[in-house]
Amino acid sequence: MDVGIVSYGAYVPRYRITPMEIGRVWGQDGKAMSKGLYINSKSVPSPDEDVVTISAQAARGMMRRVQVDPADIGALYVGSESHPYAVKPTGTIVAEAIEASPELCVADLEFACKAGTAGMQMVMGMVGSGMIRYGVAIGADTSQGAPGDALEYSASAGGAAFLIGREDIIARFNGTLSYTTDTPDFWRREGQPYPSHGGRFTGEPAYFKHVGEAARRMMERMGTSPGDYNHIVLHQPNGKFPQRMASMLGFSDEQVSRGLLTPMVGNTYSGAVPLGLAAVLDVAKPGDRILAVAYGSGAGSDAFDITVTDAIKGFDRGAAPTIDAMMENTRELDYATYAKYRGKILMKG
């Protein structure tokens, strides 16, 4: 029986900061940064938001759109590189928030920016084998960028949740595969507040190699070519990489644009491909075919070949906020407020 997406929900914090404002503080050309990265603004979590609240918000939206008994959810995985606790799961809190406890399997996952899609693959396996009826995979982050570092222009917050099952699926997984090597392009050691990265090394030998290989191999396995897809959703650490990657693979700007949110929200890390996929599902029609390829530093890519089903017509998208609504309801911050919200100000005691 086909395994697919039964529902989904997304959440992006409403606060935004622009590269111009960040550049103003650090004496850098924010406008050039904005153009170079193709990022016009990035989302900022408010002080009471973290990966738990973002995941819970996305998962609640996901549940509101369907009539599924939460007790039938047999697994919940949250992929993130900014889990609030080093030891103590995010997933248990999220499971309680959607009333899926106690009979379910929960784990927090980490694979840089692709732990959310790794969770999707795990749930696909469990659902497909009949081990569980429904499973939830969430990718969410409140990513870190050191003050003044290039990452600060992109590292943002957001996430999306997917309910995966075999019944009433709105999108079918035709296939998935991963391409993984040991390539240390970006890392953060235990206890370090900000990640380190290999500069341009994060490009060609890391992002482009893994995303490109996963996409090509997925199409080869499915016997498809770029023209067979209505949308391509790629990991988007900035706005430029996915555009360049898509063009290298032979996709057009039109195929990329719907799933490309980074120009508006920055790099949501583990939330990036899940959010891009949510944005596509927000407008998808029956029969639409989607190629989604996530990337996690370290490094690996997960590719998914997805076809939207007729069930999308009866799907209650309006029961939860769409991505477009989240792009409109925003408030811009100055750097001082941003620094306060992100805990970058050293407080007494």
Add this chain to the structure above:
Amino acid sequence: MREVAVIGTGVTQFGELWDHSFRQVGIQAGLEAVYDANLSGSEIDAMYIGNMSSGRFIDQHHIGALIADYSGMASHNVPSTRIEAAGASGSLAFRQGVMAVASGMHDVVVVGGAEKMTDVSDDASNFILNSAADQQWESMMGATFASLHAMIAKRYIHEGYATREQIAQVAVKSHLHGALNPKAQFQRQIKLETVLRSPMVAEPLTMFDCSPISDGAAAVVLCPLDKAHEYTDKPVKVLGTGQASDTLALYQRPDICSFGATKVASRMAYDIAGVGPEDIDLVEVHDDYTISELLALEDMGFFPRGEAGRAVESGETEIGGRLPVNTSGGLKARGNPIGATGVAQIVELVTQLRGDADKRQVKGAKTGMAQSIGGTGSTAVITIMGVA
């Protein structure tokens, strides 16, 4: 003293060679030079390797032995010597090789230069480069190579020797030439605006005024001129070399708008070669920063003080101009793997003088000159070469 010729050259791609180790780039350039010279390994008498800081870049000292071993020369017990003079390491290795052949000590000598800089972080790389300045009185006090050159540039502008735009134009010209060199790190033309608007490094120098961090290697093969035709139809003759030292620290100099060592070494090389600035058809200079190129052109006697900037601006130093400078793209665009840089300059001169420079060929080039610098003008090495 015997006359010396270059009979073979080799150079790797310069750039961020993440999938190549130090020994790989070294061997690649060396083998290319040896093949180019139609040599067999058993004919090689000695090797000289220019390298600034493999100890800190890749935690490997004793690279003379390393290169001898991995090039197969250790099995012939060929002597191999590593030469260090910061940015001038490669050119100094070349000069040592020339002296070894000229003196009659050795007949066939391979000179290589290599550096692998991208295995450490950008910050670490800057600290390593700073060790070429006076650690006690400059680097430890916070001066970086960029800031020392920024002081030179500020003074130079203050004295009215050049405008900021003329200094920046050096980078535009280097990229123009780099775009014609398939081995260059940067093969893209840039606009003056790009240089002026790029992120500030040390006022007035921006990112595009600075040579990059690079991996790469270059090598040449030397032999006595009278034996050169046994190996090649197009030997290129070493007409003269010069070397001079100055104070290690920049602040000790009475005048920072000129490198005295370049002047002395140039005079020495001109005297030996029996030529003057007016006889030179093309020049490779040590543009680790754009400002350095203007100092070099004046100190080598090509332009009176305060005239080099105007000459660059007017296109006189472009290919096709009166005196093409850094046809390879220079340190700025070709790249600057420190130990390889001086040898790569020689490779460019030989390529031009053989008439093999393709799109960047300087027509009718008969005599070329290279200037290489260690530190802020603390060591200067000059080489003049001519068609044999």
